[in-house]
Amino acid sequence: AVYQQLSDLRQDEFDFVIAGGGTAGAVLASRLSEVRGFQVLLIEAGPSNEGVLDAEVPLFASRLHNTIYDWNFTTTPQEFANGRIVPYARGHILGGSSSINAMAYTRGSIDDYDRWARVTGDSGWSWNKIFPYFKKHELFMQPTDGRNITGDFDPAVHGFDGMTRISLPNQLQRDFDARFIKAADELGGKFSYNLDMNSGKPLGSAWFPSTAGGGERRSSATSYLTRQIMKRKNLHVLLNTRATRIRQTSKSHSSKSHGPEFDTVETFGNGRGSRTFRATKEVILSAGTVGSPHILLHSGFGNAKELQSVGVKPLVNLPSVGKNLTDHPLLVVDFAADATEPNVLADPTILAEALEQWKTSRTGPLTNTVDNNVIWGRLPADSPFEDPSAGPNSPHWELLPAVNLGNAPEPHLSAFISLVSPASRGTISINSSDPLDSPVIDPAFFTAPVDVASARDGVRNIRTFYAAKAFEGYIKSESPPSAGAESDEELDAFISATFATTWHPTSTVKMSPKGADYGVVDPDLKVKGIQGLRVVDASVMPFVVSAHTQTAVYVIAERAADMIKRDWHERA
Numbered sequence: 001a002v003y004q005q006l007s008d009l010r011q012d013e014f015d016f017v018i019a020g021g022g023t024a025g026a027v028l029a030s031r032l033s034e035v036r037g038f039q040v041l042l043i044e045a046g047p048s049n050e051g052v053l054d055a056e057v058p059l060f061a062s063r064l065h066n067t068i069y070d071w072n073f074t075t076t077p078q079e080f081a082n083g084r085i086v087p088y089a090r091g092h093i094l095g096g097s098s099s100i101n102a103m104a105y106t107r108g109s110i111d112d113y114d115r116w117a118r119v120t121g122d123s124g125w126s127w128n129k130i131f132p133y134f135k136k137h138e139l140f141m142q143p144t145d146g147r148n149i150t151g152d153f154d155p156a157v158h159g160f161d162g163m164t165r166i167s168l169p170n171q172l173q174r175d176f177d178a179r180f181i182k183a184a185d186e187l188g189g190k191f192s193y194n195l196d197m198n199s200g201k202p203l204g205s206a207w208f209p210s211t212a213g214g215g216e217r218r219s220s221a222t223s224y225l226t227r228q229i230m231k232r233k234n235l236h237v238l239l240n241t242r243a244t245r246i247r248q249t250s251k252s253h254s255s256k257s258h259g260p261e262f263d264t265v266e267t268f269g270n271g272r273g274s275r276t277f278r279a280t281k282e283v284i285l286s287a288g289t290v291g292s293p294h295i296l297l298h299s300g301f302g303n304a305k306e307l308q309s310v311g312v313k314p315l316v317n318l319p320s321v322g323k324n325l326t327d328h329p330l331l332v333v334d335f336a337a338d339a340t341e342p343n344v345l346a347d348p349t350i351l352a353e354a355l356e357q358w359k360t361s362r363t364g365p366l367t368n369t370v371d372n373n374v375i376w377g378r379l380p381a382d383s384p385f386e387d388p389s390a391g392p393n394s395p396h397w398e399l400l401p402a403v404n405l406g407n408a409p410e411p412h413l414s415a416f417i418s419l420v421s422p423a424s425r426g427t428i429s430i431n432s433s434d435p436l437d438s439p440v441i442d443p444a445f446f447t448a449p450v451d452v453a454s455a456r457d458g459v460r461n462i463r464t465f466y467a468a469k470a471f472e473g474y475i476k477s478e479s480p481p482s483a484g485a486e487s488d489e490e491l492d493a494f495i496s497a498t499f500a501t502t503w504h505p506t507s508t509v510k511m512s513p514k515g516a517d518y519g520v521v522d523p524d525l526k527v528k529g530i531q532g533l534r535v536v537d538a539s540v541m542p543f544v545v546s547a548h549t550q551t552a553v554y555v556i557a558e559r560a561a562d563m564i565k566r567d568w569h570e571r572a
């Protein structure tokens with residue numbers, strides 16, 4: 001059942017209490033409630049995703065920023081940006097960031113997951129062991145325009161009966177998509193066509209799949225918390241309620257070998273007072289890379305001195321909480337182009353027609369996400385920097401072409417450049433003892449010089465790609481503010497003045513080997529040194545994957561659900 005407010009829920013005790021109904025939280029609630037004997041409570045700070053049109057129409061994704069469906073965070077002033085503050089969207093809605101994201105469906109490389117296995121000492125996180133979970137999550141389907149996609153993807157690496165509908169672009173972009181493939185063939189080498197960049201070897205140019213299968217957004221809420229699943233008597237979904245702290249109670253167990261048990265979640269419901277919920281089996285934090293360390297810090301988990309300095313009583317000495325924040329910075333380079341693709345979002349007449357088409361048949365321009373194509377590449381082999389990537393299959397940058405998007409009325413072609421193997425590390429911290437205050441978010445973008453080098457390399461590579469003969473007569477010239485920036489210094493000034501985020505923060509509650517004196521959770525995602533508490537979301541990644549992060553979160557949650565079921569000797 002779904003409860004809109006705290007007072008609607010009668011029960012106070014459950015087997016599992018999950019804080020955060022986002023990407024990972026919804027997967028866990030769905031999978032754990034497959035076991036009829038498990039009573040599961042999912043607590044989400046935001047409202048329902050039901051009936052939110054902007055969260056259904058793929059091309060409307062950007063309209064969800066700065067709304068009630070976004071936490072509307074901002075970063076601290078960023079040093080490399082001369083003190084500029086960067087907006088930092090996070091989903092505040094059932095389905096979390098999967099309900100507001102750009103829907104790119106990318107897994108990362110073999111090396112990304114094999115590095116996780118290596119640094120945690122758990123082979124279960126390796127590419128080969130995780131691979132079945134990609135298939136369990138994915139329901140790959142035909143694009144809604146019905147075109148023949150043979151040769152555009154490799155069926156062997158996809159799942160066809162999983163939970164989340166995935167597809168290649170639902171509609172081709174006239175003028176552009178064919179030229180993109182031609183350019184890849186013409187230039188070859190690092191730009192060569194890659195049949196399927198979700199094979200674990202993403203480098204090269206490829207078609208770009210998304211979680212907009214069937215022409216509409218598929219989030220963890222629409223795919224794992226369907227109406228049918230929501231009818232389960234043992235599944236309770238509480239909306240509009242914040243988890244504020246994790247606590248011990250008089251009922252908590254404690255043992256010398258396993259430490260104290262944290263079995264209770266303190267909540268606050270939208271101005272309607274607070275209440276606690278007890279988990280007889282486990283509390284699971286799934287509040288995301290910003291939310292999970294925020295709750296832990298306010299509960300007294302962290303660096304004792306730092307907690308004391310803001311008036312929080314230290315309870316569990318875990319100095320890594322909130323550290324290692326890793327994110328992918330983003331740049332946009334624009335080109336004037338002879339692009340005849342309609343600018344749907346900027347023209348009210350075209351938009352009205354496109355919306356009608358979407359409503360009647362889930363076809364047309366609104367079914368696509370911002371990009372149909374992608375290029376993944378690496379810094380040159382002779383780069384003087386220590387390689388921050390997981391290995392030779394992991395890209396340093398991603399180039400995403402977008403046609404006629406944004407408010408500029410004149411035809412243009414953009415390239416989004418995302419730095420997907422960054423070396424910079426930031427922090428999530430708190431500056432008060434009030435858990436309702438916003439956390440302090442400092443991604444410390446571009447504090448590692450290799451990230452600046454990757455950004456310059458990305459800009460230079462999109463220029464090389466767009467200079468292919470395939471684009472002759474189509475691309476006219478590069479537009480300001482990047483136009484004319486050639487030297488390292490000129491490019492650095494452009495990067496510093498304009499970079500934003502790709503919204504891929506991870507690693508603030510990172511995994512480390514059992515027994516390690518760093519990290520926050522063990523490879524089974526249990527918080528070190530205590531009992532009864534796991535963290536399952538993007539925050540546990542020991543390193544960010546060199547890809548958009550939602551798919552990695554889905555497979556973390558799928559594996560976690562299996563681990564939890566196994567621990568409690570239950571099977572669906």
Ligand SMILES: Cc1cc2nc3c(=O)[nH]c(=O)nc-3n(C[C@H](O)[C@H](O)[C@H](O)COP(=O)(O)OP(=O)(O)OC[C@H]3O[C@@H](n4cnc5c(N)ncnc54)[C@H](O)[C@@H]3O)c2cc1C
Pocket residue numbers: 019020021022023024025043044045046089090091092093094095096097098100101102103104105106241242243244286287288289291292295502503504505536537538539547548549550551553
């Ligand atoms: C604008 C945007 C665009 C993106 N684009 C893409 C993309 O195209 N492809 C891709 O792969 N990835 C993308 N990402 C990243 C991806 O969506 C995230 O990595 C992933 O969804 C994170 O999952 P999560 O479960 O860790 O956190 P989330 O999905 O963010 O879930 C956390 C949930 O916890 C809730 N919560 C937080 N604090 C509390 C609290 N105290 N009490 C109760 N509930 C709480 C939140 O409201 C939220 O619902 C994007 C993200 C954003 C924000």
